[in-house]
Amino acid sequence: MNINKTLFLALFVLMFNFGCNKKNNTENTQSVSMTASEILGNPNYLAISYGGYRETSREIQPTIEELKEDLKILSAMGVKVLRTYNVQPKLPHASNVLKAISELKIEDPNFEMYVMLGAWIDCLNAWTDKVPNHNIESPQNEGEIKRAIALAKQYPEIVKIIAVGNEAMVKWAASYFVQPNVILKWVNHLQSLKQKGELPKDLWITSSDDFSSWGGGDPLYHTEDLNKLIKAVDYISMHTYPYHNTHYNPAFWKNPNHLKNLSDKEKIDASMLRALNFAKNQYKGVVNYMKSIGVNKPVHIGETGWATISNGLYGPDGSRATDEYKQGLYYKYIRDWTNKEEIACFFFEAFDEQWKDANNSKGSENHFGLINLKSEAKYPLWEMVDNHVFKGLTRNGKQITKTFNGDKEQMMKTVLVPNTDYPR
Structure with a gap:
């Protein structure tokens, strides 16, 4: 009788421990979900602006498999937060990105990627042959907000932020800018849906705009x-x-x-430190204005970047700001500063996109990516290639290699000393 009782207890303990271990193993493989407040400014959750377009027209949408290629590359780089820009019905890029992330999470429960989902906002007559009316919003805005809401509801574990508009208030966006009351209307609408429980309470709402639009510059x-x-x-x-x-x-x-009296390289290095300080001052301008009206909340960088090719205002006949070496310094400086200060920085951008200036292949807007269309990592990422960060990963069937075949001496021949004395 005692022997049977002992055997029974031993069997019970064994089964209990097995169940606990099974539960723990299951928990360890379940996907993690963070909130926006935990992600933004967390150095372990690097942020980047992302467009997966390969061709000269956005009508040719990247496939889900192509998006997965990109997401795996970005994940290997330590990027875990993406920024998208619109949810227009004819451009399903954002919804496809969310689908691709969702599928990757199913394939690998430890895969972690979140999205700052942009809803594009325009004024009346934007992008038409009519005169833009900046005091009245486009009727298209309502549908854009509805689509963003639907995606946030469909993918609550991925969509952690909704951004109402992209550079939608800054007055140099002459084709489409709106007054702040338009952005305020939709921000309040989304906030009310959170209060009603129709959107997650920890979903953060913002607008992503130029520093001046947030009060950091012109008193206008x-x-x-x-x-x-x-x-x-x-x-x-x-x-x-x-x-x-x-x-x-x-x-x-x-x-x-x-x-x-400095060498050319020393002059270039000094110019990039000035560029960092320029960005810091614009950031401080926004923070100072926010505090001047009695508000204290996080301020993060929704966009900043540096192009590597330009035949226009920033190239050899312009400010001479454009090359991979300067991009590399700016990327390092801006990441070091924002990581230290726990500021999220959506660096612009992950990959080159040639649709942005389709008629000018050397236009700077086509060349802000950290990886070019040949699947070559630009200078900021050369060390990652050397460290085999991209081992086993490809883009468009090509392994990630280094620009200039990794020859820094050849790259430096393309680097020009900053100079503002040029014809205008």
């Missing part, structure tokens, strides 16, 4: 509607582009006289 933008918007969003997503300012605001870019 300091309006009551902007103040209301700053109070309504969960965080501020601001853009900063020292690259473009090498032409439009070149004072910071030209090498000062006290550096004239």
Whole structure:
């Protein structure tokens, strides 16, 4: 009797432990889901702007398999947060990205990728032959918001942020910009859906716009509607582009006289530190304005980047800002700073996209990617190639190799010293 009782207890303990171990193993393979507040500013969750377009027209959409190729590459780079820009019905890129992530998570429960989902916002008559009316919004905006809501509901474990508009308030976006009250209307609408329980309460709502649109520059933008918007969003997503300012605001870019005795490389290195400080000052401008109206909430960088080819304003006959070496320095500097300060930085962008300036193959907008259309990692990522980060991964059937065949001396021959004394 005692022997039977002992055997029974031993068997019970064994079965109990087996069940616990099975449960623990199951839990260890279940996918993790983070909130926006846990992701943004977390150095372990690098962010990037992503478009998977390979061709000269967005009508040719990347396939789900092509998107998966890209997602695996980005994941290997440590990127876990993507930014998309629109959910227009004829351009299913964003919804396909979400589907691709969802499938990868099923294939590998440990695969982790989140999305800042953009909803494109326009004014009346934007992108038509009629005069844009910046005081009235496009009737298309309502459908764009509805589609963003539907995707956030369909993929709550992936969509952690909705951005209402992309550079939709800045006045140099002359083809389509709207007044802040339009963005405020839709931000309030999304916030109300969260309060009603129709959207996840931890879904963050913002708008992604130029630093000046958030009050960090020209006082022209300091309006009551902007103040209301700053109070309504969960965080501020601001853009900063020292690259473009090498032409439009070149004072910071030209090498000062006290550096004239430096070598060319030293002058270039110094110029990129000035570019970093330029971005820091624009960031501080937004933070300072936000605090001046009595608000204290996170401010993250929704866009910043550096192009590697330009035959226009930023190339050899322009500000001479464009090459892979300068992109490499800017990428390192901006990542180091934002990681240290726990600021999310959606670097623009992951891959080159040639549709942006389809009629000019050397237009700078086509060349902001960290990886080009030949599946070559540009200078900022050369060390990753050397460390076999991309081993076993391909894009368009090609392994990820280095530009210039990894020859830094050859690359440096393409690098020009910053100079603002050029014909305009």
